[in-house]
Amino acid sequence: MSFIYVASPYSHKDPTIKDNRYWQVLKFVAEYTRRGRILYSPIVHCHQMALSFDLPGNLDFWKEHNAKLLRHADELWVYTLEGWKESQGVTYELQLAQQLYIPVAFCERLPAWEDKSNAESF
Numbered sequence: 001m002s003f004i005y006v007a008s009p010y011s012h013k014d015p016t017i018k019d020n021r022y023w024q025v026l027k028f029v030a031e032y033t034r035r036g037r038i039l040y041s042p043i044v045h046c047h048q049m050a051l052s053f054d055l056p057g058n059l060d061f062w063k064e065h066n067a068k069l070l071r072h073a074d075e076l077w078v079y080t081l082e083g084w085k086e087s088q089g090v091t092y093e094l095q096l097a098q099q100l101y102i103p104v105a106f107c108e109r110l111p112a113w114e115d116k117s118n119a120e121s122f
Contacts, residue, residue: 004032005073005102006041007094008080009087011058018057021081022047028079028107040073042066042089059089070096076104 008025012018025043032039042062050057066089070076076097084090097104 001036001038002074003072004037004039004075004077005070005093005097006039006044007076007078007084007090008041008043009083009090010043010047011087011089012083017083021083024081025079039077040069042069059092062089063092066093067096070102071100073097073102076102077107078104079107080109 006025006029008021008028010018010021012021022043025041029039029041029044042065046055046062046065047057049055055061070093076093078084078090078094094104096102
């Protein structure tokens, strides 16, 4: 079974957008976990910790932490939420994946997992 690292945009000056991004990628990761995939998302796994313990939410703080995990990934999935092309974190993760020859897939949206007739679209 592949270990999949999920990159997605996070940082934003508007905390509502930042929180919304967290919830969107949380749903994405939950659905694929339900399907038996093994995923790691720095947003899903670190957002609440950063909020609860006043840790920075920027690339500089998390860069090495995330890089260590990405180095063990079999695949990088980029969840292309609005802002992904401008995201410094996603850009860094894509560059690192390229250097490490990790295959990359771009996921445009969460599959219609609420619509079970379209549950396998990815």
